[in-house]
Amino acid sequence: MKNIIIFGAPGSGKGTYSEAIVERYGMGHISTGDVLRAEIKNGTEVGKVAKGLIDNGQLIPDELMIQILAKTYDALPQGCGVIFDGFPRTIAQAEALKKMLAERGHDMGVMVELIVDEDTLMKRLLNRAIEQGRADDNEETIKKRFAVYHSQTEPLAAWFEKEGMRHTFTWEGSKDLMLANIFTFLDTLK
Numbered sequence: 001m002k003n004i005i006i007f008g009a010p011g012s013g014k015g016t017y018s019e020a021i022v023e024r025y026g027m028g029h030i031s032t033g034d035v036l037r038a039e040i041k042n043g044t045e046v047g048k049v050a051k052g053l054i055d056n057g058q059l060i061p062d063e064l065m066i067q068i069l070a071k072t073y074d075a076l077p078q079g080c081g082v083i084f085d086g087f088p089r090t091i092a093q094a095e096a097l098k099k100m101l102a103e104r105g106h107d108m109g110v111m112v113e114l115i116v117d118e119d120t121l122m123k124r125l126l127n128r129a130i131e132q133g134r135a136d137d138n139e140e141t142i143k144k145r146f147a148v149y150h151s152q153t154e155p156l157a158a159w160f161e162k163e164g165m166r167h168t169f170t171w172e173g174s175k176d177l178m179l180a181n182i183f184t185f186l187d188t189l190k
Ligand code: AP5
Pocket: 008, 009, 010, 011, 012, 013, 014, 015, 016, 017, 032, 033, 034, 036, 053, 054, 057, 058, 059, 060, 061, 065, 085, 086, 087, 088, 089, 093, 124, 125, 127, 128, 145, 174, 175
C-alpha cells in the first residue's frame, strides 16, 4: 500500500480509522500523539518537554517533532507503507516529511481528510475522557486544541490540495459508512 496521511481535527477518528486501515492493508502506523504519550509515561527528556505542551493543547516544536518522526519511521519495516496519524500538523512539518521521504526514495502517497462537525468532536472527546482518562480530554484543553487546529493545522489542507494528494470524507452520522467510503477509495490504490 502507498503511504497514507490521515488528517483531521482532534476526535475526528484518525486513530480509530488508522487501526481499521492497518488491519485491512497490513501497513505500519505512526501516531505522533501515541509516541509522545509513551515518552511522557517513560519519563524521558522528550516526555518532559511534551507534557506541559500537550496538557495545554499546544503543539510540540517542529524541529523536535521532525526528529522524532524520522526516528520512528526508520524503525518500522520498509516497503509495506505507513499511515501517518497526527503528522504533519504544520506546513514546516509537511515540507520536512516530503523531504525525508524523498531522501529515502519514498513517496508521500495520499492524504485522507476526516471532516466532522465540532459538536460531535466535543461529545466524542468528553466521552473518551470518561472511558480512557487522557489528560488533554477536558473541555478547556479540547477548546484550545480546536483553536490550534484551526490556526496551525487546517491551512495545511490547501498545501495537500496543491500537491494533488487531498481526499476528503465527511461525517454523515455513520462510522460504518465513513469507513466503507475510505476503503472504497483506498482499494483503488492497491
Ligand atoms: P493526538 O494524539 O494526535 O491528538 P488529536 O489530534 O487531538 O486527536 P485525537 O487522538 O484526540 O483524536 P483522533 O482524531 O485520533 O480520534 P480518535 O480515533 O481517537 O495529539 C495529542 C497532542 O500531541 C497534540 O495536541 C500536540 O500537543 C501533540 N502532538 C501530536 N502530534 C504532533 C505534531 N505532529 N506536532 C506537534 N505536536 C504534536 O476518536 C476520538 C474518540 O471518538 C474515540 O474515543 C473514538 O472511539 C470515538 N468515536 C466515536 N464515534 C466515532 C466515529 N464514528 N468515528 C471515529 N471515532 C469515533
